[in-house]
Amino acid sequence: GQQLNQSPQSMFIQEGEDVSMNCTSSSIFNTWLWYKQDPGEGPVLLIALYKAGELTSNGRLTAQFGITRKDSFLNISASIPSDVGIYFCAGQRRTSYDKVIFGPGTSLSVIP
Amino acid sequence: NAGVMQNPRHLVRRRGQEARLRCSPMKGHSHVYWYRQLPEEGLKFMVYLQKENIIDESGMPKERFSAEFPKEGPSILRIQQVVRGDSAAYFCASSPPWTSGGYNEQFFGPGTRLTVL
Helix, strand or coil: CCCEEEECCEEEEECCCCEEEEEEECCCCCEEEEEEECCCCCCEEEEEECCCCCEEEECCEEEEECCCCCEEEEEECCCCHHHCEEEEEEEECCCCCCCCEECCCEEEEEEC | CCCCEEECCEEEECCCCCEEEEEECCCCCCEEEEEEECCCCCEEEEEEEECCEEEECCCCCCCCEEEECCCCCCEEEEECCCCHHHCEEEEEEEECCCCCCCCCCCEECCCEEEEEC
């Protein structure tokens, strides 16, 4: 079945550092999504990407839709303690209805 | 505007019992999705429902699991004769009706954590 791979699996960084994480797939996706999940809560959408090569920012977060349509990355600049959580990439293969497939997540810890 | 509501937040069942998980979508949302999350893993799609209709159940186990979204009231995910492997967090999401193009954002509830003893 469809699978997404995320790297790294976990990260420990100092407050103020920049963070980069990525997501890859063996098949093409037409929509890439980045979600954040806080402990004990449901995921919250951070950024949605719709076109190959698209670069989108949301505050300190920047995400890109890979040219091959098989990957995406998320950057967080100047990390702060509230950035702690699990970051999931997700995608849909079709532009009409399609189920959302989630990656296994990258766990981010920020050391004050 | 209340978000997606799920109850109970925590549910403990013994093997062989039934578990009923409830989800009330956001106001104005007519589409509901259920996901399962095992520890240290991402969310796995289970089922997509509209009012009184199951649209996509490709992620639902063939036995013991069922879902409904009646005309009135919340969506229900029902697990019969639970086993230890059913222990997980179950998330519900809702969205407005689908439109062409773009992503029909799914808003997630806080989840129900099911523990099977």
